[in-house]
Amino acid sequence: MPDNKLIDSFGRTHEYLRISLTDACNLRCMYCMPNETIEVTQSSKMMNADEIETIAKKFVELGIKKIRLTGGEPLIRKDAKDIIQRLSKLPVELTISTNAVFVNDFIETFKEAKMSSINVSLDTLNEEEFFRITKRGDFKKIMSNIHLLLQNDFRVKVNMVVMKGMNEDAVSEFVAYTKDYPIEVRFIEFMPFAGNKWNLETVVSYDEMLEKISSTYTVEKLPDDKSDTTRKYKVKGHKGSFGFIATITQPFCESCNRLRLTADGKMKNCLFSQTETDLLATLRRGKDIEQLILSTVYSKKEALGGQQTLASKTAEQLENRSMIKIGG
Ligand code: SAM
Ligand code: SF4
DSSP: OOOOOOBOTTOOBOOEEEEEOOSOOSSOOTTTOOOTTOOOOOGGGSOOHHHHHHHHHHHHHHTOOEEEEESSOGGGSTTHHHHHHHHTTSSSEEEEEEOSTTGGGTHHHHHHTTOOEEEEEOOOSOHHHHHHHHSSOOHHHHHHHHHHHHHTTOEEEEEEEEBTTTTTTHHHHHHHHTTTSOOEEEEEEOOOOTTSOOOGGGBOOHHHHHHHHHHHSOEEEOOOOTTOOOEEEEETTOSSEEEEEOTTTSOOGGGOOEEEEOTTSEEESSTTOSOOEEHHHHHHTTOOOHHHHHHHHHTOOSSGGGOTTGGGSOGGGSOSOOHHHHOO
């Protein structure tokens, strides 16, 4: 393998690419999808399976070692199985973030692609609260699919976005759930994106959550990997564990190793970057995308896409797409 060429001007090496397969979704999570009528990108403007494979191969040649498929909901794409099969042939760790509604149709595909770890988004263990957050009634299906993944020996990470006054009580419920199930729950600080009505008061911080959990349980710190965004813990004696992704109160930009590709083929060097590089248009003109990728990596800002004052802004003041349009 060649040396990694994906190094920015601050010396950070990038090994992790998140590819969005679609900006459409079967759920309507309030923190992600700003409104019911959001326009979905026309399929001709989205990367097709060949283009995804070509662009992914180029990133792998340049140093990417891990690819996460995301969206929108990646499993609603009709060619999701084909894309997974193709990318599984690359020398990378392949993984996926999904709302798990369709996971039961993909167990064999995941196994064949050697995807051992699956991230599932679920923000509550209460069916009515689930409906309030997602505007859809798929709670039971998701729970049964989480158990199906566990029965099939997948490592399951559950991502929960914690919003003040909405689902903060579920934090303790998820920690209780780790007693009998070997899931890794990650509590994510609510982040601002176009239209999602975020403000600092809606954030429940890492410190607040840890304090609350520690008032009930004896909590142990687990080791964190260098570029891992999650600060990991477990309750003594519990089968599962939990962790915090504290983008707002303790950003981890210094050790960031991630790059992103939107479903319409635009590269973002940071979740909060205000600029994008159109790799797909260049590829469709028959040109090489390598220099574009390298210069986009090099121009990555030191922190939070250059929006240094994230915590003092409102979602409306931020220049960014909504999360569903970026690909989480
Ligand atoms: N549909 C898939 C899912 O829900 O896992 C993949 C896409 S989703 C955009 C990826 C991740 O982004 C999810 O874990 C979701 O919880 C997270 N996310 C979306 N909007 C967010 C926000 N405003 N703050 C924090 N996390 C967010
Ligand atoms: Fe869909 Fe995932 Fe966004 Fe929820 S978080 S609306 S499941 S893309």
